[in-house]
Amino acid sequence: MQTLLQDADLVKSYVQGDEQALAELINRHSAKVYNFIYSKVLDKDASEDIFQDTFIKVIKTLKRGCYNEEGKFLPWVMRIAHNLVIDYFRRNNRMPKYDGKEDFNIFSIIGDTALNVENQMIKDQVETDVTKLLEELPDDQREVLEMRIYRDMSFKEISEVTGVSINTALGRMRYALINLRKLINKHQIVLTN
Numbered sequence: 001m002q003t004l005l006q007d008a009d010l011v012k013s014y015v016q017g018d019e020q021a022l023a024e025l026i027n028r029h030s031a032k033v034y035n036f037i038y039s040k041v042l043d044k045d046a047s048e049d050i051f052q053d054t055f056i057k058v059i060k061t062l063k064r065g066c067y068n069e070e071g072k073f074l075p076w077v078m079r080i081a082h083n084l085v086i087d088y089f090r091r092n093n094r095m096p097k098y099d100g101k102e103d104f105n106i107f108s109i110i111g112d113t114a115l116n117v118e119n120q121m122i123k124d125q126v127e128t129d130v131t132k133l134l135e136e137l138p139d140d141q142r143e144v145l146e147m148r149i150y151r152d153m154s155f156k157e158i159s160e161v162t163g164v165s166i167n168t169a170l171g172r173m174r175y176a177l178i179n180l181r182k183l184i185n186k187h188q189i190v191l192t193n
Contacts, residue, residue, distance in 0.1 A: 032074070
């Protein structure tokens with residue numbers, strides 16, 4: 001009786017030149033990977049394309065010697081497939097379908113920016129407007145606001161980086177927000193849908 005090799009052993013064999021090892025890996029996991037892809041896109045042709053792209057990416061990564069998740073081959077392949085599914089929706093501006101299956105998970109589609117093209121366009125416009133507004137703030141206020149909002153720095157970290165007290169950093173943030181509100185009113189910008 002032949003012992004079943006672990007995925008990690010097959011990956012190692014393939015990297016060392018055994019093409020049959022890759023065929024075994026693909027045969028072992030193809031149904032699970034394809035079914036996952038199909039459950040997201042519900043299109044046979046697109047699923048087959050994404051499936052092929054997934055394994056092309058797997059092969060290229062293995063050949064470059066960039067794979068280092070020993071023992072986690074299938075989750076790694078599924079992550080590649082998931083990313084390619086997201087790319088597919090972005091490229092086609094399509095909303096994922098829900099066919100009423102019980103195993104539906106809202107979190108599998110909620111992160112997809114292509115979920116609602118209109119909301120994405122609004123979000124992009126708001127970001128553009130906010131960026132323009134930030135340019136009109138005094139430098140010291142803009143610096144504190146960007147550190148706090150975009151870099152998620154604490155006021156203690158901001159005070160250390162800017163060389164001012166925490167109270168001064170807090171004051172600059174307060175004035176930045178007050179001035180932003182004034183600029184929003186002045187330019188009559190709507191920041192929500």
